[in-house]
Amino acid sequence: MNYQVVIPAAGQGKRMNAGKNKQFIKLNHAPIIIHTLRVFDSHPFCSGIILVINEQERDDFLRLLKHYHIKKVKSLVSGGSERQYSVYNGLQAVDEGELVLVHDGARPFISHEKIEDLVHKAKETGAATLGVPVKDTIKRVQNGVVVETVERSTLVSIQTPQAFILPIILDAHHQANKENYLGTDDASLIERAGRPVSIVLGDYTNIKLTTPEDLIIANAILSGQKHI
Numbered sequence: 001m002n003y004q005v006v007i008p009a010a011g012q013g014k015r016m017n018a019g020k021n022k023q024f025i026k027l028n029h030a031p032i033i034i035h036t037l038r039v040f041d042s043h044p045f046c047s048g049i050i051l052v053i054n055e056q057e058r059d060d061f062l063r064l065l066k067h068y069h070i071k072k073v074k075s076l077v078s079g080g081s082e083r084q085y086s087v088y089n090g091l092q093a094v095d096e097g098e099l100v101l102v103h104d105g106a107r108p109f110i111s112h113e114k115i116e117d118l119v120h121k122a123k124e125t126g127a128a129t130l131g132v133p134v135k136d137t138i139k140r141v142q143n144g145v146v147v148e149t150v151e152r153s154t155l156v157s158i159q160t161p162q163a164f165i166l167p168i169i170l171d172a173h174h175q176a177n178k179e180n181y182l183g184t185d186d187a188s189l190i191e192r193a194g195r196p197v198s199i200v201l202g203d204y205t206n207i208k209l210t211t212p213e214d215l216i217i218a219n220a221i222l223s224g225q226k227h228i
Helices: 032-041 055-067 083-091 112-125 166-178 186-192 212-226
Strands: 003-008 046-053 073-078 099-102 127-133 138-142 145-150 156-165 198-201
Touching: 003 032, 003 083, 032 046, 032 055, 032 112, 046 055, 046 083, 055 073, 073 083, 083 099, 083 166, 083 186, 099 112, 099 166, 112 127, 112 156, 112 198, 127 186, 156 166, 156 186, 166 186
Parallel strands: 003 046, 003 099, 046 073, 127 198
Antiparallel strands: 099 156, 127 156, 138 145
16 A cells, blocks of 8 residues: 655745745654655655655755755656646656655644545545535625625644545646646646545644744644654
C-alpha cells in the first residue's frame, strides 16, 4: 500500500497576514511545513514526497529540509499561478504506477491512521477524500437574507489528503486544463469527469491553517498532543 504524496506549499496565504509564506510560520519551534512533512517522512508506506514551491523560496526550503533532516522529499517542483496548476505540476513528478495523495502543506495534524484508511479506500475505488460531518447549521443566503436552511445530515466538510490512482487524477486534470476549469479541490475535478469519489471519515483536528485565529487552535492541539 505504498504511495507518494504531492504537497502544494507555494501559496502566500494572504489571509494569514504574516508578510511571508505561512508555511514558514513556527509552531512549537518548527515551521508549519516541517510539521506536515514529518508526518509523511515518518510513515513507512510513504515512498516519496513531491513538494511544490515558489521558485523564489527554493533555497529556503532546501535549508529547512536539511536542518530538520527530512529525507523523503524526492522533488522540489515549481508551483503555478493557481493551486490546481501547482498540483498538476507536482503530479508530473510522481512515479508511474504509484497511488498518489495530495495534501495541503498547511494541514500539519493529519495522522498515520487516517492516511492508511484513505489509502485503502482509494486502492479499492480509485479516488477518495477525507471529510468530517458538518456540525453547524448551514443557511443559504442571498442579498443578506436567509433563503433556506440546508439539511446538514448530507453535508461533509472536505479535508486533505485526497488519494487517487495516478492515471485517474491526471486524466481529470488534463480535462480541466483543456477546458480552463478551476476546481476548489482535486476531488472536484474527478467528480466533474463523471467518476465517483469515496468519503473516508477524517478528524476534526485535521485543520487547515488559514487565518491568525487558526494558529491559536494549532498551538492548543500541539499542547494536547504533549499530554497524550
